[in-house]
Amino acid sequence: MTADAGCNEDIMMLSKTKISSYGRQRILVLSLAFFAAVGLMQTNLLAAIEPVPAFEAEKLTPEAKNKLKFASRQHDLILLLIENQDFDSIEPKWKQVLDLKLGAEFESLIAKSLVAICYNLLDAKRSALGLKLIDDSLTAVPFSDKSRADIFGCQAALYKDTGDLNSAIKAMKKAQELEGKP
Numbered sequence: 544m545t546a547d548a549g550c551n552e553d554i555m556m557l558s559k560t561k562i563s564s565y566g567r568q569r570i571l572v573l574s575l576a577f578f579a580a581v582g583l584m585q586t587n588l589l590a591a592i593e594p595v596p597a598f599e600a601e602k603l604t605p606e607a608k609n610k611l612k613f614a615s616r617q618h619d620l621i622l623l624l625i626e627n628q629d630f631d632s633i634e635p636k637w638k639q640v641l642d643l644k645l646g647a648e649f650e651s652l653i654a655k656s657l658v659a660i661c662y663n664l665l666d667a668k669r670s671a672l673g674l675k676l677i678d679d680s681l682t683a684v685p686f687s688d689k690s691r692a693d694i695f696g697c698q699a700a701l702y703k704d705t706g707d708l709n710s711a712i713k714a715m716k717k718a719q720e721l722e723g724k725p
Contacts, residue, residue, distance in 0.1 A: 607645075607646075610643045610645055611645070611649065611652075613639075613640075613643065614640050614643060614645065614652070614653070614656070617636055617637070617639055617640050618640070618656045618659075618660070620636060621633055621636050621637060621660050622659075622660065622663060624636065625660070625663045625664060625667050625669075628667070630667075630669055630672055633660075633664075633672060633676075634672065634675060634676065634679075637657075637660070637676050637679070637680075638679065640653065640656070641653075641679065641680060641683040641684065647685055650684055650685060650686050650687060650690055651687065651689070651690050653680070653684055653686075653690075654680075654684075654686055654690035654691075654693055654694055655690075655693075657676060657677065657680050657694060657697075658693050658694060658697045660673070660676065661673035661676060661677060661697045661698075661701060662697060662700070664676075664701075665700060665701055665704055668704075670701040670702075670704040670705050671705060673697075673701045674698065674701050674702070674705070677694055677697070677698050677701070680694070681694065688721045688722075689721070689722070691717075691718075691721050692717075692718045692719075692721035692722045693718075695714045695715070695717040695718035695721065696714075696715065696718040698714040699711045699712075699714035699715040699718065702714055
């Protein structure tokens with residue numbers, strides 16, 4: 544099986560999962576970005592969203608490619624676990640991604656994955672688990688201000704869902720501070 548065929552199978556599997564359309568769109572973009580990072584796909588769309596351009600993907604070490612591929616598979620597995628309502632398995636699987644210590648050049652991919660997973664947890668009414676994943680990630684990964692803003696925006700939605708409006712407001716204000724004024 545070619546890499547492109549494997550990716551196409553992953554995309555077809557994703558289209559059959561019961562995830563909100565917003566979640567599916569975010570997951571598809573993230574999955575495509577992960578595949579592009581390991582050099583499995585190269586399109587103009589991916590070059591626009593991908594922090595590691597296709598021409599630089601060749602410069603990645605085999606170890607980095609393997610770590611990114613593992614992280615991508617973990618992301619997909621976590622989404623399947625959410626759909627299967629196997630919530631006890633999610634935190635250990637996410638910790639395995641954090642333990643990869645992918646480095647600052649991949650922090651945006653980790654952030655996008657985290658946000659997509661947490662929005663799916665929000666849809667599944669498991670906001671407390673999403674908040675735990677965010678707390679663990681914020682201490683483990685040196686996120687950029689843009690990524691932190693996205694994460695805090697997601698955190699605000701999770702807090703709102705739990706009824707903790709004061710924490711939701713604080714998280715949204717952090718997101719706004721990090722994004723700056725337009």
